[in-house]
Amino acid sequence: MFELIRKVCCCLQKEGHPLPFLFIFLVLSSQVSAKDIEVRVGFSHFPPWQTSEGKNWTGGLDKLILDKLVVELEKKHDIHLRIIPKKCPLKRCLRELQMGALDLKTGLLKQGNREEYLAFIEPPYQSHTNKVIYYNPARMNDIKRISDLYGYRIGVARGATTFPEFDQDTRIQKIPINGTSNGLKLVCVNRLDAFVGTELVMDYILSKKENCTHLRKTSLIYKSQTAGYFAISKLSPLVEILPQLNNTMDQLVKSGEIDQLVETFKRK
Incomplete structure (x- = not known):
């Protein structure tokens, strides 16, 4: 960079340009004011939040939000993030964040x-x-209260917790199933009456199953107060711009842009 500046200034001087030093000042000022940070982002295959093909991060809700965060951060704070995705299982991602081998991970809980x-x-x-x-x-009518489930076979992912009223009610016949996708398939073919799980996950799965369009979502919806975060390694250079990251994320949340993205993943 500095060698290039020197050559340009020499040319300006030969041509009798009176302001070579002003040129240097302007170039250096632009370099100082704009930050360019390489960001190693850990991701897993966890649809619909993170989807992948091989080692490539192909999409998902988290990627869309991260893309918006990058755009707004540059627009409002003159900070450019160069995203370098790295696929890793959650435990390995966390270990690499702890060591500083990764800078950022989406979809994390405070725990x-x-x-x-x-x-x-x-x-x-x-x-x-x-x-x-x-x-x-x-096989059954809409569910408006938990007691409407009595007498039916309700599938739930093996080992999963859903919401207290369901988990703790011994009068509900719960059938443990290996995975949400398998559970919804059994409802489709009339081997289960219903299946309980996370809305976005089930909506995503059903969007891929053309033979399950007849399934319906009950009126009974439980909001699990489990917050999902973007988090950065404390060993990452991103720590220096945490206030700007917070400010940009706050604007995206308050503007409703993130809610709009979430809605695009819901089954209508």
């Missing part, structure tokens, strides 16, 4: 000792997740 080595971008980009029930209208 355990994570705040010891992570700085969470505030506010959370997702303040809650909806737990819903999909049912086969040929």
Whole structure:
């Protein structure tokens, strides 16, 4: 960069240009004012938040939000982030964040000792997740209260927790199933009456199943107050711009842009 500036200034002087030093000042000022930061982002295949093909991060809600964050950060704070995605299972991503081998991870909860080595971008980009029930209208009617589930076979992902009223009610016949996708498939083919799970996950799965368009979402919806965050390693250069990251995320949340993106992933 400086060699290029020197050559340009020499040319300006040979041509008798009176302001070579002003040129130097303007170029250097632009370099100082704009920040360009390489950001190593860990991701997993966790649809609909993060989708991938091989080692490539192809899409998902988190990627769309990160893209918006990058654009707004540059527009409002003159900070450019160069995103370098790296696919890793959650535990490995967390370990690399702790060591400083990764800079950022999306879709994280504040739990355990994570705040010891992570700085969470505030506010959370997702303040809650909806737990819903999909049912086969040929086998049962809409569910408006928990007691409407009595007498039916309700699938739930093995080992999962949904919401207290459902989990703790022993009068509901709960059928453990290996995975949400398998559970919805069983509802489709009339082997279960309904399946309970996370709304966005089930909406995404059903959008890929053309033979399940007859399934319906119940009126009973539970908001799980589990906040999802973008978080950065405390060993990352991003720590220096945490106030700007917080400010930009706050604007995206308050403007409703993130809610609009979430709605595009819901089954209509």
